[in-house]
Amino acid sequence: MNVSVSNFDEAKRSMTVSQSRGALSIRNVTKIYDPEGVNVMAVKDCSMEIAAGEVCMIVGPSGCGKTTLLNAIAGFHSITYGEILLDGELLCGPGKPKAEQGAERMVVFQHGALFPWKTLAQNVAYGPMVQGRLSKSLALEKSRDMLAEAGLGSVTEKYPGEVSSGMSRRAEIVRALINDPKVLLLDEPYRAMDALTKSIMHESLLETYDRTKVTIFFITHDLEEAIFLGDKVHIVTTRPCQLKKTVNVDIARPRSYETQSSEEFRLLMEEVNEAVHEEAIKAFKAGERELA
Amino acid sequence: MSRSIEAPTGLSMFVYRFKKSLQTPDPYLTIFGVGLWLFVWWLLCEGLRVDRFDKIPGPIAVFTELFARTPFQGISIFTPEYYEHILVSCRRIAIAFAIATGVGVPLGLFMGWSKRIRDYAFPILETLRPIPILAWVPLSILMFPGFEAPVIFLATLASLFVTTLNTMLGVDSIDEAYFRAAGCLGSSNWDVFKHVVVPGALPYIFTGLQISIGVAWFSLVAAEMVSGDLGLGYLIVDSYMNNVTVPMVIGMITLGFVGWITSVMVRALGNWLMQWHVKALALQGR
Secondary structure (H helix, E strand, O other), X not given: OOOOHHHHHHHHHHHHHHOOOOOEEEEEEEEEEOOOOOOEEEEEEEEEEEOOOOEEEEEXXXXXXXXXXXXXXXXXXXXXXXXXXXXXXXEEEOOEOEOOOOOOEEEEOOOOOOOOOOOHHHHHXXXXXXXXXXXXXXXXXXXXXXXXXXXXXXXXXXXXXXOOHHHHHHHHHHHHHOOOOOEXXXXXXOOOOOHHHHHHHHHHHHHHHHHHOOEEEEXXXXXXXXXXXXXXXXXXXXXOEOEEEEEEOOOOXXXXXXXXXXXXXHHHHHHHHHHHXXXXXXXXXXXXXXXX | OOOOOOOOOHHHHHXXXXXXXXXXXXXXXXXXXXXXXXXXXXXXXXXXXXXXXXXXOOHHHHHHHHOOOOOOOOOOOOOHHHHHHHXXXXXXXXXXXXXXXXXXXXXXXXXXXXHHHHHHHHHHHHHHOOOOHHHXXXXXXHHOOOOHHHHHHHHHHHHHHHHHHHHHHHHHOOOHHHHXXXXXXXXXXXXXXXXXXXXXXXXXXXXXXXXHXXXXXXXXXXXXXXXXXXXXXXXXXXXXXXXXXXXXXXXXXXXXXXXXXXXXXXXXXXXXXXXXXXXXXXXXXX
């Protein structure tokens, strides 16, 4: 790949900076929906520590409250009890139920949320432009550079509706990264993709991670995905969402596709599978409908 | 020997598309449909002279009159009155449509965006909307002086409701994820309005505008029939009063064509503004 000097500097800068930032503490978080009417407890006393620059995978049954947790971090929803801190600073907690939305925590949405009325380049340039960090022309220039770096150089002037779902998902991650976020929050971003596209997406995300070392909070159903991408896999219980088990993935980086056929990988799969299966059965028995 | 693989543009593109369309059944079906319709009209009025239809001018009478240098019943493409009627109606439509769009689109956008504004305005809108435009005629004559203002008022009113409602629904239709994404990316309220609310509602707005221009013509003609001095609606009802039926039919046909052209113009403007939408639909094969 052709990496220009300025991009290289950029990558180096964000690497050194991000190493010490993006630590996320989720402490005793509880979320109760509709406190007046029928109480639904989505998250119950959930605690997790996510180190700076860690890839943290959240695995759990459908509708268990994983997305609720993500929404609380992003500032879309309030929490009822507990607190969430980013690098020691309070995002939300007692007296401040809802975090403010901000570009330091970028979300990549389940169904994709690139603005369909903007080209990929305009989409990526949007963040720095509205934050007033870059002028429109500079933002567009940087956006084209970053898209090219992600292998999307030929489609920068296309609308999201004109490119494949894989391309638009990659562009969405570029749109997040251009803001130099502390944390990347991904909500099952590859859910609807076929296995082949998915594996390309995974390699692309790993490559991005190795370059930026941004903290990643990644919700998924896919166990292989969780182990292949993650440093840690947090398995959560069925509703209400609680941390059940944490599995450390000690597979060296950079990882490649072949990693998935190693013995190490298979053993981790078994470990995770067992814990998840238990929860899946509980969820099934509780008659939980697919909500997430 | 090399073959050009460049996509044609401009005139050559148009010629290419035209030639291509001649290979499909579409243009022949259209010609056949129009021909059949004209034939049935001719058969009823001039061929068989079916009872009661014999009082209606047939296609031959209408088109002979329309293209006559000296028309018997006063209206043809060579008489300045014909163009005056068209011009007056078009001018009224232009004013009414401009006012309705200028008020309706912002109103709809704000109603969709802010719950408070919706709470203020929506009940009033929903109460006024079902009142038929003809029921407004007496009131508008009392409210406004002259011929021009009441007619424009009625046309404006009719299209205002459609535009506002469609715009509001357009804002409602925007996926919550886009608002969230915009929030994440650090947008101010104004950024959200400019970059999410307006473009997101645009497909609905233009659907609304296409309906609204039709409704504007509809109510304009009704208004011109009741109170007017010129215009296509007036031409139709005035000819009927004076028992000259050919100009009446000429007025109707002209109205159809002019109305069609205006809605094509609105659609073209919409497609031009929403390249992203057109391209996405084209890829879905629509």
